[in-house]
Amino acid sequence: MADPILELSDVSLSFKGLKAIHALSFSVERGEICALIGPNGAGKSSLLNILNGVYRADEGHVAFDGERLRSIRPGAAARRGIGRTFQHAALFSGLSVFDNVLAGLARHSRTTLVEHALGLPRDAAEARRFRAAAEETLGFLELTPYRDRIVATLPYGIQKRVDLARALVARPTLLLLDEPMAGMNGEEKRAMARFIAAARDERGTTIVLIEHDIGVVMSLSDHVVVLDYGRKVGDGPPDAVRNDPAVIAAYLGKPH
Numbered sequence: 001m002a003d004p005i006l007e008l009s010d011v012s013l014s015f016k017g018l019k020a021i022h023a024l025s026f027s028v029e030r031g032e033i034c035a036l037i038g039p040n041g042a043g044k045s046s047l048l049n050i051l052n053g054v055y056r057a058d059e060g061h062v063a064f065d066g067e068r069l070r071s072i073r074p075g076a077a078a079r080r081g082i083g084r085t086f087q088h089a090a091l092f093s094g095l096s097v098f099d100n101v102l103a104g105l106a107r108h109s110r111t112t113l114v115e116h117a118l119g120l121p122r123d124a125a126e127a128r129r130f131r132a133a134a135e136e137t138l139g140f141l142e143l144t145p146y147r148d149r150i151v152a153t154l155p156y157g158i159q160k161r162v163d164l165a166r167a168l169v170a171r172p173t174l175l176l177l178d179e180p181m182a183g184m185n186g187e188e189k190r191a192m193a194r195f196i197a198a199a200r201d202e203r204g205t206t207i208v209l210i211e212h213d214i215g216v217v218m219s220l221s222d223h224v225v226v227l228d229y230g231r232k233v234g235d236g237p238p239d240a241v242r243n244d245p246a247v248i249a250a251y252l253g254k255p256h
């Protein structure tokens, strides 16, 4: 039975007259990997920005877990269970892997500044919980051997995995990944695809990702949504989308 975690209805977004997203509607099922594909400028990143509250849709609405998302800000979206990574990983390059992953919990702290400054028990208990969650996520993504390394000294593929760890440590219900494999070699892409699939399979995380590598999209996703100039031109399982004449004409047949 259908169990959508995300439902977009007639969502539109413009930038100073330029319509980046046109009356877009689709649903994402709980626990699936949904890939957003389409040429440069199709509106994919703008859409992720609406989903985690960086932008607000001009028209239409988005429901997350049965509740309408209204002008939510990124911090509130994170606390509601919507995690995000960005196209260009913005890690703290001078800090250790462990501290970067711990930073992924900063928005989830329930202790007040006073409790923190005074080192009160609630603060200490939370700090212990956060550290345990960070260690667990490092183990889950096979990053424990890199735990104390400074991020800037690590290979690119590992840095992108640290970025994934930072987003996963808070156990988001919905994780938005903006080109998690951009710039990676084949081996790094295979490793990243394995960890993304593990987040779905072992943690039940729903994932919406932007990806340009069609081979990766077809093998990793359960559902593909194709955008072109802000309009939806395809929506379905990977095999159906791959063979859809409208998608081939708009995207798959073009060099990109």
Ligand SMILES: Nc1ncnc2c1ncn2[C@@H]1O[C@H](COP(=O)(O)OP(=O)(O)OP(=O)(O)O)[C@@H](O)[C@H]1O
Pocket (backbone or CB within 6 Å): 015, 018, 020, 038, 039, 040, 041, 042, 043, 044, 045, 046, 047
């Ligand atoms: N902040 C902004 N201000 C003005 N125009 C913007 C802004 N962000 C995006 N756009 C425009 O909106 C359209 C959609 O851009 P968007 O970045 O969402 O596409 P995309 O599919 O993610 O592209 P890419 O694959 O290149 O990342 C483009 O025409 C882009 O130039």
